[in-house]
Structure formats: structure tokens, C-alpha cells
Amino acid sequence: MNEDTGHVIDAFEVRTPTGTDDPLSSEEIERYRAEINRLDAIIIDAARRRAEVSRAVGRTRMGSGGTRLVHTREVQIINQFRDELGAEGPAIASALLRMGRGRLG
């Protein structure tokens, strides 16, 4: 967990039922759904900002050629997301990388 952002991401302790005998209460379910919405908003904001920053770098790179280093960096990012998030990580990383290549707006 990132030190600067951990307090924002990790707002409260999550109770995970181990079976059907300790289900979440209606209040807990409502709270957890709200937490998912909050996390989605964080992911969306960070993804949009990431695309903006990545495009700014790309604009400069286009003016000076060279794609090899970028390819290496993209592979590293995909591997990082796989290492940290498992099998779904590369799908998220690939979408983020495509967003960073795309047109502005």
C-alpha cells in the first residue's frame, strides 16, 4: 500500500464472511457498495489523469523519434500489474496504456 495514498484507499477494515453463517448485514452491504463506488471514482480519476500525463510525454517523444524504450516500459508496466493484481492485471494495464496513446479529450 502506497504510503501517501494508503489512508485514502484503505478507509475501513473489510469483514469477509467465511461462509453463510456470518453474512454481512444490510448496513454492511450498503456501506460496502458505497465503498466500491468510491474506489471506482478513484480509479477513474487516476486513469484519466494518467492518460493526460502519458499523452504529454508522448507528444514530446514523437518529436524526437524512438519507440524501443517505450516498448520496454510498457512491458514492465503490464508485468507490474500482473504481479500485483494477478491474471486481470494485464487487461487493466493494457487499457491504461492504450488510453495514454490516444487522442486528447
Place this chain on the structure above:
Amino acid sequence: MNEDTGHVIDAFEVRTPTGTDDPLSSEEIERYRAEINRLDAIIIDAARRRAEVSRAVGRTRMGSGGTRLVHTREVQIINQFRDELGAEGPAIASALLRMGRGRLG
């Protein structure tokens, strides 16, 4: 931009070159790459936490049947990511939703 998390996501103003005559400096590129790494860490932390919360809800749901509401909610989430992030949004949302269905760990 989410009010609670905006200050964490939006750490500094991004300068986007409009052409090749105003490229980012080496310092700017380095700073922007570090910013991308920081945003990736936020996305990874939020995605991992999202999966944990979503699985906790799923464990309770399994004990009481019913999938129709969940399907509606998943469609809403995919649409939200498309609305906010464009064409790549659904790929990110789908990966997050699959993570939330998966096994723990």
C-alpha cells in the same frame, strides 16, 4: 474529480505540448514518468481493495441467491467507466468486475 481524493490524484498541473516546438524538458519527462508510476500505484491499491470489498459482498449474496440485481449493477458500472473514460473504460471495468468475482488471495 472526487472531492475527497482530488488532492491526491491531481498533484500538479500537467503541461501538454501542442507540437514539437514546445517539448517537455528532461526534468519534466522524468517528473511525468514518476507521476505515472504514482498513479499506477493508486490504481493498483484501489483495484485490490475493490476486489476485497466486492468479494465480501459476494460471499453474503451467495448465501441468499439472486443474481439479477448484480447483473444490472455490473452493466451500470461498465457504462459508467465508458462514460467517464471512453472506449477503454469497459475493458477496465470488466477486469475489475472479474477480480471481484474471483477467489480470495
